[in-house]
Amino acid sequence: MTIAPSRREMLRARRSRDSAYDGVFVVAVRTTGVFCRPSCPSRAARTEHIEFFRDPASAERAGYRPCRRCRPRESDGGAPEWLSRLLERLRREPGARWSDADLRAAGVEPSRARRHFRRRFGMTWQQYARRWRLLEAQTMLKRGSRLFEAGRAGGYRSDSGFRDSFSVAFGRTPRRAREVDPVVTTLIESPIGLLLAGATDRGVAVLHFDEGRSRTDELAELSKRLGAPLLPGHHALLDAARRQLGEYFAGKRRLFDLPLDERGTPFQKRVWRALQAIPYGRTCSYADIARAVQSPGAVRAVGQANHRNRIAIIIPCHRVVNANGQLGGYGGGLWRKQYLLDLERGVARVEL
Known part of the structure; x- marks a missing residue:
């Protein structure tokens, strides 16, 4: 049985540039020979000139070429190669501070990184890296490190700057770091669109579909509902969730073996x-x-x-x-x- 959004729904998603459908299908235009993501900022074509494909590979086999503006091939099958390089370097050097010159030296155009991170994470690359560093610093504080040690490891040159940034992100001063249990977040690809996943040390706390809204608004609402700050980062439970979800969508898993951090009445x-x-x-x-x-x-x-x-x-x-x-x-x-x-x-x- 073939399951997909109806043509009417896909046309609606394209007209409204709904990012919730990025990765679910691509939109091809017969008159230009180009295919785009549903959220592409380019002007939408007339309905009779549009056809839809499951993925970029299918559109390319039909003779279409990818849009240079929205880069639809990057939304298929996972993160683009340049993003994987950046995240790997961030894991190796969590305290590094990033400038536009650093991005260019890594082979990434700063404006491209800015657009990608705002669309997918609700913040710029520099903000993403800063929050990652703060999460690493909080882990150090919980393990007993002193304030200046955690701040320096997080890339901060002054204790006051570290305290201010930490208080904004966590709603607590660094000295109260043990009181905060942030939800570590990431995005997981699936055959039916992106999933926002989040975990604490107690278990998986968030897994829900991209709703096509502003990522900033989405994260703020989730933070309010969960009563905890949401910060991007790495967590072993998120790696396990990604693996088990892949098995589930491949038809190879029926039960999930993951601890859950359920927050409710x-x-x-x-x-x-x-x-x-x-x-x-x-x-x-x-x-x-x-x-x-x-x-x-x-x-x-x-x-x-x-x-x-x-x-x-x-x-x-x-x-x-x-x-x-x-x-x-x-x-x-x-x-x-x-x-x-x-x-x-x-x-x-x-x-x-």
Whole structure:
């Protein structure tokens, strides 16, 4: 069974330049012979001149060439090569301070890095690197390092500058670093679009689909809901989540073996545990979940708890449907819900 957004939905995504669909499909224009990402800032072509492809490779096989403005090949199959180089260097030298000259020396045009990081991470490369350094500094402080040691390792030349930056990012002074448990974030590619993933030392705390909004607004809302700062960085649980999600989408994994950091009310947590008990490839109704948590009259509250789930797929809220068997709602879009259900039934593939 072929699952993809409808042509009407893809046209809407292109007209609104919806970045939530970047990596899900590309838009090709017959009159120019060019294909773009859905969010490309170039002027949209007339509807009758547009066709859609699952990925850049399919568009190129049909004779189209990639847009030089939005660089659609970079949104397919993972991070562009230059980004991988930058992140690897950041892991090796977390205290390094980056200037535009440093980027050019690394073979990356600063304006290109700025656009890419603002689009995907809601900040510039320099801001991203600074927050990464702050996360490393907080880890040092929690392990007992002194203030000036953590600040210097984070690339700060003065204690006051380090204190100010740390307080903005964490909402606490460095001396209270042990009180803060930030959510470390990254982006994970999937066949149905980017996933924003976040983890703490307790477990995976965030996994949800790109909603096409400003990344800055999205991160601010999540930080408020989780009651913790969100900072980009590396975490072993995010590596494990990336691997297990890859296995899931390849049809090779039915259960996730990851600790979870669920943040919600006791009732919401009971609902989320009930969702995890729904067998792979099966569905149930909201009323079924209400009975499972011994609150048969709380169907509406169950629906609200389902909506509040911030760890999609791993806590499988997509397996809950209406009592009449219809899909109901889904924060990631009904076509994604249908894809996940069909994937688990062994019949899903995305093809345009």
